[in-house]
Amino acid sequence: MSAPTGAVRVLSPTGMLGAGFTQSTVDRGIALGADVISVDAGSTDSGPHYLGSGTAKTTAAAVARDLRILLRAAAQARIPLIVGSCGTSGTDSGVAWVAEIVEDILSEEQLDLSVATILSEQPADFVKTRLREGAVHPLAPTGPLDEATVDSCTHVVGMMGHEPVEEALRAGADVVLAGRATDTAVAAAFPLLQGMPAGPTWHAAKIVECGGQCTTNPRTGGVLATIDHTGFTVEPLDPDAACTPISVAAHMLYETVNPFRMREPAGWLDVTDATYTALDDRRVRVEGSRFIEADQHTVKLEGARITGYETMSFTAIRDEHILAHIDEWTDLFVKVFTDRVAQTLGLDDTDYSFDLRRYGHDAVLQGLDPATRPPREIGVMLLVRAATQQLATAVAKVANPLMLHLPTPDMAYLPSLAFATSPAETERGPVYEFVLHHVVDTRTPTEMFRTTHRKAPSHD
Template sequence: MNTCRVFVPYGALGTGIAEESFDAGVRMKPDVIACDAGSTDSGPYYLGTGEGKYARDSVKEDLRRMVKAGHWLQAPVLVGSAGTCGTDGGVDGLADICREICKEEGIPAKLAKIYTQQNADMLEAKDREHKIFPLAGAPQTDGTVFEQCTNIVALAGAEPFQEALLRKADIVLCGRATDTAIIAAMPLLRGCHEGGAWHGAKLAECGALCTTNPSGGGVFLTFDELGFTIEPTSGDSCCTKYSVSAHMLYENADPFCLREPSGELDTKNAVYEELDERRVRVTGSVFKHKPYTVKLEGAALAGYQTVTIVGIQDRRVMKDPELWIGNLKQFVESKIRKYQIPETDYNVDFKLYGWSAVSGTKPPEGYVPRELGLVMTVTAKTQALATGVAKMYNPYLLHFPVNLKEQLPTFAFPYSPAETERGPVYEFKLLHAVEVENPLELFRIEMVVIS
């Protein structure tokens, strides 16, 4: 029977696990070590700038473990969504770290770099051919959206990883990829059950999140021609039918189906069986092939921001914070209008922490907070304008009453200066899919020998 053992040590490269949990996974002799290195969870900034989210030292430590273990096991190491957002710079940056590790550890390696960043002109041509369409909640494309984006990436499926493996790569560093493709690539290449390969990959994409101890370590999957078995590598953790099946809900609108570039995973008839207190066996998943499409992600500059934070304990404000905010904004905006600054050039947002900043819903009737933290964010076309507007608010954020006839209260700025310039901010512009002729069409693979 065709089998493939996959060790997923981290939910994301740079987040780390305990040494004993990693070593336990290595002792189970995986055929491949695979993990994700990025996400859109932290917003569009990382894609917009091409910068990574995690500390370089943390990423290097995690990757060093994987490279050393892969060399010892003679098992390939696969990493996807390099540098958080998967730009070409993210791939090259992770490759630089990999070279450092190999030199320091005396490990020769054949490295595959899979580039997933896209050219705006090429995508415009695809759009004119009506081969790009919006995903749920995204707008239709127009003639300018591609050139507006500072960076656009396409999410690789399993095939680019498989191509790199067929070229005998020891280490594969891919730009943006679906979390599942990184894990499913080798089992599919070895002829394991297709539905099981995609289903197991989905459950293990975030490492130990599918276990009873989400922060406890990695997970280990054994794929075969009928399904897969999943278990934790941490000694104080278990996989249960509940913990495993629940992960189909994670970042997924449908608890039974999952769309991938080559088709759709259907788990409606999946059977979860607890083999013992640590392991779960899954069978019955089905993968249905569909026309090949690749997801696109793009981010564009949205403006510049300046933030001011204020701490408030005034009892009069506490009685009705929204009234105070409304009066404050009306008063200051009337002064700003005298300078003839177009309202379309800036936006002021208030968030009252301790009132409704997180939920966005008004607290229950009668609720009076003891104190509030006000975060004012000004977004404008230029940094100078954002800071200028924030400065116009400054004196009133320090001394503004609920009623103008009352004595002025005093609030507190925790920092001096009160205004903190956040610099450029970005917004997602593309959450679309593109039809392609073949799975490798949008991706470029470069092989590098490290000796």
């Protein structure tokens, strides 16, 4: 696990484990002298369901395919492999799921690699104790936390920084499977362990967190960052892609509140004075990044809870008259629908909620981007939410004839709209919401995380 004292090369094969990459790009990264492979496996981008349910958004086959390539490469090159936010949300079940896949591959490939798993799920009692001690603080725009909210969560995770990963590497792990972690911590841990300066390390980690997204062709695979004592150089692993000063600098705009400063558990990355220089038509050199240590180390909490059960219906409208009067049709739908729910089920708006989304008209931006002319067709999605699945479906069924034949007030005939599925109602199951967006003041950077080491298997 040794690395050059003057530089550390981080291979980032893709933005998310299971998203796929070519064998050739990983081979090229190894040939260029990669010292560590780092890959993120999770995100909150797809909403709270995955944290709330403790399930992954990726399929096991895709994760196994990517891991097999990376485990082989790590074993052959004798370099560590680090995976962060296992199972999408980093729950304990997500880490166990990825660990089981890794175990199977190691056995099948007869690879002698030791594995460390780092759990990041937080017990409700721990969070409530720290809350009573005044050590839990809201992040804008969230308000103060209360114990009832903590108890309502199905899963709570803490977002680790580099320290637990670095500790696992120091203990001899060849493969580190981490629970919820910052995307950057996964790439920063090994260079920091090898003594690289924090400024260039954290900036490089930010740039490579999404693999080829910092290149001119994000679909072609990953990148290699070479971090040294004065900066870092980044290059794509696909020969047909390129890194440019704009493509690299632009990634600081991705998922950040401030394009010049980014918070990590240990402090702030500051790229105000960073310079981006093209070394040739494919590589970019970055210098001038700084890291400012925080007086108080913090760990961000993420938690999700069930808010009800949802049933969905989807129909399509191509009737030109309705499309030309879509707002009037929508207003009529809402009135007739709510009236019929009250008449047939005896419910009011405290018993259920619904959302009517008009795709092709204003479903995404609503009033921020008003349509200037009638579209050729509109897809109408009805989402009904209630305390039980049975009730949500019952309410959605009341809308069925309206979503099939409702005319505008001035139409003298019944139009025929087009349901996308049969049955028209699809039960989506429990619906979750994020309710924790807070940080915990830590006593030590690793106190909230639990690491288990498994020695390399012996093969007969």
